[in-house]
Amino acid sequence: MEKISDREIWELISGSPVDGVVNEIAYFNENLKNQEVSFVLKDRNEEAVEKVYNVFRNFICAGERLKDGRLKFTVSYESFFYRKIHMALMVLSDLIEDVEPEKTGEIIRKRIKNKEKSDI
Secondary structure, three states: OOOOOHHHHHHHHHOOOEOOEOOHHHHHHHHHHEEEEEEEEOOOOHHHHHHHHHHOOOOEEEEEEOOOOOEEEEEEEEHHHHHHHHHHHHHOOOOEEEEEOHHHHHHHHHHHHHHHHHOO
């Protein structure tokens, strides 16, 4: 490693493909690991917004106001954090609706249902 310059290292991990071989780190980060989940708050209130930002404080979480006045949040994360994201969505389940992608929303609903069954 001492014989390879910093510039060469960065080219290997984040540059353009070399001889048709995709640079591994750039490929995984750009094509496999990045995920997003979006949801809408049921009610617009300061406490709910603070809770969303607190629960997702370790992730990129951006909010936007929709045309109808509701607040939508989008969280970006690396896919191996999906369990933490699912737990956070479960914590917020009484405050949120319209989880996208729909597949994630369905998983969260099933997890909540299973948890309710096990609590009986």
